[in-house]
Amino acid sequence: MLKYLAVICLVFFSCHLVAAKLQVTPNNERGIKVANGQTAGEHEFPFIVSIQKQLSSGAFEHLCTGSILSSTFVLTAAHCLDSSTTLVVVYGTYDNTCSDNCKYIKVKNQIAHPSYQKGTERNDIAVFELESALPIDDSTVSTVSIDANSIAIHDEESDSSRLVLISGWGALNSNLDYPKKLQKASVPIVKMSYCNNLNLGGVDIEQICAGAGNGRDACSGDSGGPLFRKISSSSKYTQFGVVSTGYETCGATVSRGLYSNTTFYLSFIQTYVPGVSVNQDSDTVNPGDIGTGNTGTGSQIVYTSLSFIVLLFIISLIF
Numbered sequence: 661m662l663k664y665l666a667v668i669c670l671v672f673f674s675c676h677l678v679a680a681k682l683q684v685t686p687n688n689e690r691g692i693k694v695a696n697g698q699t700a701g702e703h704e705f706p707f708i709v710s711i712q713k714q715l716s717s718g719a720f721e722h723l724c725t726g727s728i729l730s731s732t733f734v735l736t737a738a739h740c741l742d743s744s745t746t747l748v749v750v751y752g753t754y755d756n757t758c759s760d761n762c763k764y765i766k767v768k769n770q771i772a773h774p775s776y777q778k779g780t781e782r783n784d785i786a787v788f789e790l791e792s793a794l795p796i797d798d799s800t801v802s803t804v805s806i807d808a809n810s811i812a813i814h815d816e817e818s819d820s821s822r823l824v825l826i827s828g829w830g831a832l833n834s835n836l837d838y839p840k841k842l843q844k845a846s847v848p849i850v851k852m853s854y855c856n857n858l859n860l861g862g863v864d865i866e867q868i869c870a871g872a873g874n875g876r877d878a879c880s881g882d883s884g885g886p887l888f889r890k891i892s893s894s895s896k897y898t899q900f901g902v903v904s905t906g907y908e909t910c911g912a913t914v915s916r917g918l919y920s921n922t923t924f925y926l927s928f929i930q931t932y933v934p935g936v937s938v939n940q941d942s943d944t945v946n947p948g949d950i951g952t953g954n955t956g957t958g959s960q961i962v963y964t965s966l967s968f969i970v971l972l973f974i975i976s977l978i979f
């Protein structure tokens with residue numbers, strides 16, 4: 661009887677260790693880049709912009725990613741708001757280190773969702789109004805539509821039948837190495853429980869959990885960027901989510917990300933951007949396998965299997 665109790669205690673202790681390892685910093689906003697993705701083509705996603713802040717030197721520095729809803733409005737995350745400095749939207753380029761020859765427009769109004777909660781990152785969505793109109797030409801600068809129908813949730817992380825794209829100038833890994841060129845990767849939308857097993861505190865319907873746990877992930881700097889797909893019948897794209905928050909070590913094998921569900925927030929968006937286009941066409945393109953992964957080689961996985969071996973060893977000592 662004592663032996664059984666000991667085993668139960670050990671199992672509990674081991675699980676507790678694994679759970680402790682998976683704890684995340686609750687307020688892990690993603691200000692920056694796609695981990696384990698690949699470089700996007702020039703003008704491949706003409707609706708994606710780099711939101712930058714002006715430093716005291718006068719130079720601009722990437723803060724967040726955003727998407728163009730209309731000639732004067734950009735969609736991003738509420739945690740990207742920064743009223744302490746001038747923000748600009750750099751458009752028409754996939755290289756955001758354009759410095760002198762950057763094409764940019766100043767942000768006039770930063771409008772966060774009225775119920776945005778810092779920390780829990782609920783309602784992490786915002787629209788930025790620009791000082792003047794973007795030169796929409798549909799090839800180098802274009803708008804994105806908000807999808808009226810939510811994309812199906814995968815029951816299995818390995819089901820690649822309905823992948824979506826993420827893209828941004830966020831960090832390439834958790835060491836915060838930033839790219840110059842826009843990155844892209846494909847990820848599956850999965851059940852919220854996958855995010856909440858990492859203690860991300862995601863809320864169904866309001867938020868979307870995405871990632872196969874294969875290292876492909878949004879990272880610091882991708883924040884505010886889109887979760888999207890191409891519409892089959894046109895050259896345009898439709899957006900499902902906004903990069904919000906995620907696991908502390910973006911790009912780790914276990915990592916997944918939380919996105920604000922733009923279909924859910926459509927009425928908030930329409931309040932400020934009545935002209936936003938809404939996509940009703942559910943026929944969208946599966947982007948397929950885009951990006952690299954480091955499946956099965958993360959420290960988290962090693963840790964888990966190591967504690968299992970230690971547990972087996974202790975059990976063999978008891979019996």
Ligand SMILES: *[C@@H]1O[C@H](CO)[C@@H](O)[C@H](O)[C@H]1NC(C)=O
Pocket residue numbers: 810811813849864865866867868869921923924
């Ligand atoms: C996103 O919001 C829409 C509208 O509320 C909802 O129907 C859909 O299920 C949500 N998507 C997810 C993945 O929760």
